[in-house]
Amino acid sequence: MHFYIDSKELTEGVLSVIKALPVRTTMPILEGIYLEATNEGVKLKCSDLMLQKECLLPATIEEEGFAIVPGKLFSEIVRKMPESIAEVTLNGKSLEISCGRAKSSIQCVEATEEFPEMRFTGDTFTVKMDHSDCRDMINTTVFATAQDDSKPILTGVLMELGEDITIVATDAFQFAKRSMPLKNPVPERDVVIPGKSMVEISRMMDETEADVELTFTKTHVCVNIKHSRLVARLLDGDYIKYKNILPKDHTTRVMIDKAELMESIDRAQLMAREGNNNIVMKFHDNKLTISANSFVGRVNEEIDVQINGEDIDIAFNPRFCINVLKNIPDEKIYMDFTTSISPCVIRPAKTEGYYYLIVPVRIYSNF
């Protein structure tokens, strides 16, 4: 293998594909970047078996071939190269990189097996979206995915496709749902995409200003942007039947200024985290009183709100409140309650298509 490539383009390509490098793995080959010189250009690829990122870079190929190089080290080397044309040569087991005065050679990963390739085959269908809608829908929901593996399906994000696109994520304490009409309606279909892959799809949206296409097979999703390509495996199994747990009704609806609420919760959580990590919200007479208590001290603040329905006292983990509130675009929000032990629905007062739900904390004392 022997080729010449612009060092800046190589750096960008490497920094893009290493997003799929696994943090921990028992397969040494996955710590590598697969590098291939073909007549189309230089191909880079990383995979953690669930997510694969590739790119194809323009290059002057003198000799075709391939190598697997240690991903982290290679990315640091190319990042520190001067801006110039880099010459890359495979010499036995070592890859020589020469760029201006910078001259390194690195030992390739000993491959006892082929570098894994995610096959993207079978019938496909395609969803077309505006790139910023796509990024925005992912970023405002993916935080609610489960971070541990106790229910693996909840580490993914449900995507319901049809006339609309609906994205759902929940870890059973917080629940996020975004919907919007699709430009090109597709046959009804539910898919579950791992949260990590969704974050990476969202990041790819920064690389374009155009519409993007998400192409699905039965088992995978694929996104192509310019020279980059992402393939992610879908999660097997059915997502939870979330519609059954959404409250059908409410007895209290409160309209609140989002910024005031966030600031008060932010202050209250300073105390809450030293204690049982709860904040108590009491809605009475168009006033919300937010309080938190612990052995280090207490916070007690009042906000003017607009209450429709019965007064209610309820307690939350402040982190879930903040997670939700910071994803809402409007200045005013609605909080809908039924009882102090049922989930609370939070929505923007005006903007459609956002639906959040947080589960309260049961408090046994009379506050």
Add this chain to the structure above:
Amino acid sequence: MHFYIDSKELTEGVLSVIKALPVRTTMPILEGIYLEATNEGVKLKCSDLMLQKECLLPATIEEEGFAIVPGKLFSEIVRKMPESIAEVTLNGKSLEISCGRAKSSIQCVEATEEFPEMRFTGDTFTVKMDHSDCRDMINTTVFATAQDDSKPILTGVLMELGEDITIVATDAFQFAKRSMPLKNPVPERDVVIPGKSMVEISRMMDETEADVELTFTKTHVCVNIKHSRLVARLLDGDYIKYKNILPKDHTTRVMIDKAELMESIDRAQLMAREGNNNIVMKFHDNKLTISANSFVGRVNEEIDVQINGEDIDIAFNPRFCINVLKNIPDEKIYMDFTTSISPCVIRPAKTEGYYYLIVPVRIYSNF
């Protein structure tokens, strides 16, 4: 205690004094901020017994008094307050803080003893410096202080005062010395100031544009800037007789472009850190070859240099080279060598008053 204070000024004061809060301590009282309302204003104070920071803030005092509040929590509370006038009231063991809608109360630290006060008494003498000279001299030397306590005196910085001011720091692997004439010559005197206190003195320089005064007693140093005051204990004991270890002569002097050298070392250390953490420098025929080897690969680069004297091969820990080079202002540097196992002197080619020394690594192979 009861007073009114501008929340922004309170925040700035707190963020300034908590720099002296100890990271770890066995004395709970030191985790607190000492807060006192006097007829002069509100006094804040933190101490780790080696370093004390205080400030005096303008306030409307309704009732004098004092309290010790948990430092970290209090700083977070004031930082999250809206910009307004805060009312602070001591109510038994709890300090009530009210600022706009924000209302907290925090439990004071139970003081079983008096908050430590560093006494700054006895004969004094004062060194006057430009604030940016002071910051610059500290920042370009303090990195070389020892980070562990095996030789406690080396965790400090030597300050030699007289006609000039000379600052020296070393951990026995790297050595840094800066000198400049003093505006007001003082009687000859050597003091050793802890590295952490020096860093804090340097930070204080950002708060002023004027000349600063460092006032010394036999045991302490004190710096006053606007409302802030720092008192630091000097280290006991004599600093090492460093003049004996400075090379008297050299057999090779090399002039090198600093940026080229730093870039090459930066790339070479990628390989070095995977191996024995050495880079090898060979000076021959007005060329410097920098190389590093490890099982993951190697770097081998050439730089044009100007060699006066004998050719030499020598090896260094790349971290020490980078530490020194990034503190040198000039584009060109001199490196002076005697043998490949003696310290190497590094200086700017033009600017006076900088003197660095790094100890080479002994290599047993013939490179």
